[in-house]
Amino acid sequence: MTPPLHLLLARTLTLDPAQPEVGAVLVGGGRILAAGSAEELGALAPRAQRHDHRDLLLTPGLADAHIHLVGYGFSLSQVGLHGARSVTEVQARVAQRAMNTPHGTWIRGGGFLMSELGLTEYPSAALLDEVSPHHPVLLYSRDLHLAWANSLALRLAGISDATPDPAGGKIVRPLGTLLESATDLVVGAIPAPSEAQYLAAAKAGADDLAARGYVSAHTMAYEAPEAPRALQTLASRAELPLRVWASLPHERLHLARELGLGLGVAPQGPGGLFQWGGVKFFADGALGSRTAWLHAPGFADGSGTGIALDSPELIRELGAQAIALGLTPVTHAIGDRANTEVLDAYDHLREAAAARGIRLRIEHAQHLRPADVPRFAGLTASVQPMHLQGDGAMIRQLLPHLEAETYAFRALRDAGAVLAFGSDAPVTPPDYRANFAAAVSRVDDEGGRVAPHEALTELDVLHAHTRGPALAAGWEDEGIIRPGARAAFTLWDRLGGNARALVL
Numbered sequence: 001m002t003p004p005l006h007l008l009l010a011r012t013l014t015l016d017p018a019q020p021e022v023g024a025v026l027v028g029g030g031r032i033l034a035a036g037s038a039e040e041l042g043a044l045a046p047r048a049q050r051h052d053h054r055d056l057l058l059t060p061g062l063a064d065a066h067i068h069l070v071g072y073g074f075s076l077s078q079v080g081l082h083g084a085r086s087v088t089e090v091q092a093r094v095a096q097r098a099m100n101t102p103h104g105t106w107i108r109g110g111g112f113l114m115s116e117l118g119l120t121e122y123p124s125a126a127l128l129d130e131v132s133p134h135h136p137v138l139l140y141s142r143d144l145h146l147a148w149a150n151s152l153a154l155r156l157a158g159i160s161d162a163t164p165d166p167a168g169g170k171i172v173r174p175l176g177t178l179l180e181s182a183t184d185l186v187v188g189a190i191p192a193p194s195e196a197q198y199l200a201a202a203k204a205g206a207d208d209l210a211a212r213g214y215v216s217a218h219t220m221a222y223e224a225p226e227a228p229r230a231l232q233t234l235a236s237r238a239e240l241p242l243r244v245w246a247s248l249p250h251e252r253l254h255l256a257r258e259l260g261l262g263l264g265v266a267p268q269g270p271g272g273l274f275q276w277g278g279v280k281f282f283a284d285g286a287l288g289s290r291t292a293w294l295h296a297p298g299f300a301d302g303s304g305t306g307i308a309l310d311s312p313e314l315i316r317e318l319g320a321q322a323i324a325l326g327l328t329p330v331t332h333a334i335g336d337r338a339n340t341e342v343l344d345a346y347d348h349l350r351e352a353a354a355a356r357g358i359r360l361r362i363e364h365a366q367h368l369r370p371a372d373v374p375r376f377a378g379l380t381a382s383v384q385p386m387h388l389q390g391d392g393a394m395i396r397q398l399l400p401h402l403e404a405e406t407y408a409f410r411a412l413r414d415a416g417a418v419l420a421f422g423s424d425a426p427v428t429p430p431d432y433r434a435n436f437a438a439a440v441s442r443v444d445d446e447g448g449r450v451a452p453h454e455a456l457t458e459l460d461v462l463h464a465h466t467r468g469p470a471l472a473a474g475w476e477d478e479g480i481i482r483p484g485a486r487a488a489f490t491l492w493d494r495l496g497g498n499a500r501a502l503v504l
């Protein structure tokens with residue numbers, strides 16, 4: 001029996017240099033069979049089911065190359081405080097949730113900024129007690145460096161006026177706000193999610209992404225082991241609407257070895273949508289917390305040169321083991337020093353990686369020395385243009401000497417790096433529109449322009465959201481419209497506009 005054939009009629013950007021634009025695509029058995037003109041393909045398969053989208057634009061399917069998919073799923077069921085402009089607004093949203101939640105159940109939320117709420121002093125527990133006396137409440141600020149809790153949450157965490165500040169954190173008095181590691185005291189009191197809750201969050205995250213027009217995602221480590229397990233379970237039940245490439249933290253590399261996870265190939269059939277692909281390292285912290293690892297002179301406010309996390313020696317040693325298992329080394333590097341060190345470590349891995357067909361990759365690659373840009377040739381630069389919107393002011397203030405090589409997408413691409421765009425959700429919502437806007441205009445939230453000479457075209461952005469991630473994952477059959485490729489598309493009213501996924 002032959003599978004049913006589908007004939008898609010639409011203005012189609014293929015990203016295949018041999019045939020960049022066509023008017024029709026023929027699909028069967030989940031694969032692209034042919035791309036060409038409507039007449040040509042119509043004659044080839046006269047009985048194919050026709051999908052007439054001639055008012056729309058068809059492209060390879062969108063990918064998010066850096067997301068915490070299950071954490072994002074959890075965030076969707078929490079109280080969203082993005083855009084809240086006053087304490088009253090926060091109270092109203094928490095009160096609303098409390099009304100629909102059984103007493104004693106934790107209410108969690110996030111996304112506010114003190115400055116946006118008009119707060120000049122840290123908020124107190126009493127403000128939340130007014131609207132939620134019977135539910136423990138924990139709300140994170142958008143930058144995750146501060147949490148706001150009510151009295152019940154503090155009591156369950158055993159925090160009183162007499163509790164001393166933990167190392168690396170501060171319990172603000174009067175009680176209510178917790179800074180840095182002090183937030184862990186409250187998080188530790190929240191019951192761990194059940195397996196069913198992990199599954200529900202995995203499904204919610206994946207479904208949300210698919211509804212936005214995405215067909216695949218690279219989910220990063222930095223989640224509990226239950227998170228990727230839930231995605232695997234969904235895949236095995238054929239309930240995963242996306243193709244997922246997952247990386248595990250290097251601390252669990254020995255498990256991959258023991259369990260034979262490092263297959264390095266995408267399994268076929270039902271469940272074939274989930275693949276272990278990478279091993280994650282962290283070379284440094286982040287800009288806002290002054291923990292990005294920098295060359296001298298460091299941060300312009302005199303706060304030093306940041307911190308190193310996983311050492312270059314460790315990345316080199318465990319990176320080699322990852323490659324031997326067919327897994328891609330994936331390293332978070334934000335500061336210019338972190339990037340130099342990772343590139344140095346990668347120099348020792350390039351040959352082995354090339355022999356296995358593995359593309360070494362760096363996550364964020366935000367601030368670079370000019371001399372390091374050409375060293376990205378052949379590597380994946382997994383970057384999130386939308387973050388430059390919020391970072392612009394901070395870059396001008398903290399790293400004026402690096403501004404020209406900040407978010408250096410054009411230079412990286414010209415150097416021969418594969419650009420792969422993502423969101424880092426739940427840090428930022430997975431909205432490809434923001435990546436289009438930021439990468440093309442370079443305009444930040446304050447109206448400034450960050451290194452405008454690094455602007456890309458919309459077609460560049462499309463590539464970095466489709467074919468780029470596919471190449472990063474080693475998926476030759478993804479992110480391109482040509483015979484043999486996966487039949488996973490995105491349909492647009494215009495490039496960068498409204499999108500929906502079409503997977504056949």
Ligand SMILES: [Zn+2]
Binds near residue numbers: 066067068220424
């Ligand atoms: Zn991340």
